[in-house]
Amino acid sequence: MKQCCVLIPYFNDDDSLLTSIHSIDRISNGPDVIVVDDGSTNSKAIDIIPRYNGSLNIHLIELEKNQGIEHALNKGLEFCSKHYKYVARLDCGDTCKNSRIQKQINFLEQHPSYCLVGSWADFTDMTGNNMYTLRQPETHNQIKKAMFINAAFTHPSVMFRSSIIGSVGLYPTSYPAAEDYAYFFKIIKKHKTYNIQESLVNCTINPNGISSKKRKIQIKSRIRIILNNFDCSPIAFYGLFRSIFLLYTPRGFTVALKKILQKN
Incomplete structure (x- = not known):
């Protein structure tokens, strides 16, 4: 079994795949x-990948x-589960930096009791302008509490x-646009x-991405996920009401608010 792979879903994304x-x-x-390649109808991955001239081995499904x-x-x-010890995720157009892959492999190698590791992420607009840095909670206990909020x-x-696929299975398919949150x-x-x-x-805020085009569908799925994991804690109630509020709040407002909070 090989050590690590990076899993990238693709659909009509053209050169953004090469960027990643x-x-x-x-x-x-x-x-x-x-x-x-999720059934692309144009700009198929099989036509894009041959333009990559680097040293990485690329497997196309x-x-x-x-x-x-x-x-x-x-x-x-x-x-991936049949061939690799570690699976990293990346979306088309998003990019790795700061020795990301090796740092995460090192963490999992040095901490055998941990099974998933993430990081902070810088968000930019389509022209590359920095919008904000999403600083995710650090420890497992902090993460468990924060999950009800976001x-x-x-x-x-x-x-x-x-x-972990043996114990948790694959991504749930009953929560449109929020499969990661449920997983x-x-x-x-x-x-x-x-x-x-x-x-x-680095993550790009794409107006044609899932979080933008399917925002209401995504939030409705998130509300169902919170309810299905509800533990009656104060933070669970807060997270539920927060998601209901976001359902009726334009995404532009929430992005602008994150930028303001980032500066403060």
């Missing part, structure tokens, strides 16, 4: 890249038709042991987790 792959190549030597990111991720996980991991920043809840109930207190990825 090149960022991995610049900071690390060795991780394979697993690209799952193609779905016959578009099924949604959760299905693409699960098809990738089925492959996903305590930035999805493209996480790396986890493929062995993280499953993981923290059975395994110890941690966030490195350093920004190891």
Whole structure:
């Protein structure tokens, strides 16, 4: 079994795939890249990947038709679990930095009782202007509490042991646009987790991305996830009411608020 791979779902994303792959190549030597093309109708990954001229080994999985990111991720996980000890996540257009892959491998190697590690993330707009840094909670106990308020991991920043798939399964498919949030809840109930207190990825706020185009669907899924994990704690009540409030709040307002809070 090889040590590590980076799992990237792809759908009509053109050159953003190469941007992500090149960022991995610049900071690390060795991780394979697993690209799952979720039934692209144009700009297929099979036409994009040959333009990469680096040293990383890229494995392409193609779905016959578009099924949604959760299905693409699960098809990738089925492959990764058979061949790799660690699985890192990255989305098209997002980039790794600061020796991200090696730092997360080192953490999991040095802390065998931990099964998932994330990090902070820098968010930029489509032109590369810095918007804010998302500083995720550090310890497992802090993460468990914060999960009721928001996903305590930035999805493209996480790396986890493929062995956890045996105990938590694959990404849930019944929570549209919030498969990561539901998956993280499953993981923290059975395994110890941690966030490195350093920004190891750059994420792009894309107006055509899932968090923008499917925002209301995503928040409704998040409300269902909170209810399904509800423990009657004060923070669970707060998180539920917060999500209901966000359902009726424009995303532009919340992004602007994060920028203001970041400056303060």
